[in-house]
Amino acid sequence: MNFSIKDVARTAGVSVATVSRVLNNSDKVTEETRWKVLRAVETLGYVPNYSAKSLRTNFSRGIGLVISHDVDYFITFPYFSEFIRGMGQTLSGTDYHLVMVMSTDSRDDISSHLRAFERKVVGGVVLFDVMDNDKRIPVLKKYKVPFVVVGRPSLDEDYLYVDSDNVKGGMIATEHLFKIGCKRVLFINGPKGHSASRYRLNGYLKAHKKFGVQVDKKLIIYVKSDSDMKNGYEIVKSSIGQIKFDGIFVSGDFMATGAIKALKDSGIRVGRDIPVVGFDDVPIASMVSPTLTTVKQPIKDIGKAAASTLVDVMNGRNATSKVFDVSLVIRQSTSREG
């Protein structure tokens, strides 16, 4: 039931070399032989064996996404899902496929990436969840593994990346809160050391400068591990009474949902008393109540760009890094009417 290139050759009455040439539309073949071959492929339902292809060409069409065991809950974040969806849309209809490697290594260990590449399970990798000066990058370079980074973890940007404009994001979120009268904006940022956290903080500070507001470092809080809803809930819960604030900027909608719940549970009116701005604009943002004002990132587009950039690199085409614009989506959580 599984035909090989030989069967096609025999059926078409040509040599395997010719079949190969037609299938990889290389070299010259007459229209007639091309037609004969394609007809044979069709009748047999021939499907090329990618293992053989990969072995022969030393090239794999697997797009690697390595996920460390200890942070596998990352998969469940709406941001990540949407990102993968974007990659999928780019890869759809191509011969490339997404390979998720679940490693037992810790998140900053590159060996799983390397192994997957050497095994030819993947032909390149997407590096996400990157830290400042991520140590994995130089290693990938050293071993010549094609890769693309989601985010910008270092200043000497000597690698390909796709990112959204986090500085602008942090800025417009904070600005919006200032504009509606906030003076002391609590900033629940992502984990310290994460590149996105740094850029967003930058934007937050910029907005302060622009509006002539003094920065109070006590208002800047980093979540310990990765951002999730519980963090948002607990941080706000414990901040109430401890720190004075009249607005909240949360680095992630999921967390913001938790923050809002904490306010509500404390009898504080979201919007009227304390406005809240999130980040990402994932689907739940428009379904929670109050609906969430947030910084919209084109996550799907970032995923698409990551995939196409990586494929380009894998094929030796030159590609360029991209930074995507963000925008503020104003909803109920910053409405003073609420």
Added chain:
Amino acid sequence: MNFSIKDVARTAGVSVATVSRVLNNSDKVTEETRWKVLRAVETLGYVPNYSAKSLRTNFSRGIGLVISHDVDYFITFPYFSEFIRGMGQTLSGTDYHLVMVMSTDSRDDISSHLRAFERKVVGGVVLFDVMDNDKRIPVLKKYKVPFVVVGRPSLDEDYLYVDSDNVKGGMIATEHLFKIGCKRVLFINGPKGHSASRYRLNGYLKAHKKFGVQVDKKLIIYVKSDSDMKNGYEIVKSSIGQIKFDGIFVSGDFMATGAIKALKDSGIRVGRDIPVVGFDDVPIASMVSPTLTTVKQPIKDIGKAAASTLVDVMNGRNATSKVFDVSLVIRQSTSREG
């Protein structure tokens, strides 16, 4: 930088056959030669080439998950994310890897699965999002593609599946609503034809029988396409005033979130006026307000079982289908105090 088995053999002073034997701990080898080989592997940092392995053995360690282009948003559902996470946890530390194939075919087209299998990109597939009497199943059987089904789409269960007890789920959800005084429970079910929808309806009907409540077919609504939050919102919105109901059972937390929002937007108090029960118990269920009473499915466990079952099948071991228990998690959305 990429060593082959030959290099290992040369370094260890043995033949490639011996190296292969050691690496696949087949056959007999003396402790001494085994040690020599392993040492050589270690020093060279040898990593086997899976393409070659796959070519030779006609076996692929890719666990296939085919996603149709037209329903790719499925990826973003919390249920799916958690499911993948479960699979990942089982696969972590093994040589198997998850392969997501984005197809351009429609969802009931099996050809992408077949192609991925014939290409040896995957060695088996997970079939999810199945319909009653899914036509893909007999085809997979015919072509001897190892597979496992998530759900139970047909009565002659002549295939391996993992599922949760949807009948019980539908039953305990409805029962709970009856117990707190509801008489007319609006049931927003998944799409018609989906196997899970059928089982949950079954449970819904059973509860009616048990409590001696007449079933009003007008109260049973199927979402058109796949369940999402908007469906929940719009269905409830348009039902208010049209149909009399005093409780809602929604087949999915995401949709339930939409349903709750619709009630709130209409000035109806969730819980006190109209209690709502969801399904799944995804993370947002405990973060929305009111928090959501829901049927908890062990989604991650289902994912784990799907992966391990498929690996068993791929290796010719015999495996058994599994049905996972569900339970009711009572929260605020069914509290009369709310």
Added chain:
DNA sequence: TTGTACGCGTTATCAA
């Protein structure tokens, strides 16, 4: 323009 023949890295068969 087309065909022959080799080799990619691995496993399995057969001899030794």
Added chain:
DNA sequence: TTGATAACGCGTACAA
């Protein structure tokens, strides 16, 4: 217990 070697399906250098 170990080694030599054929074969898996494919692409390509070289020959025709």
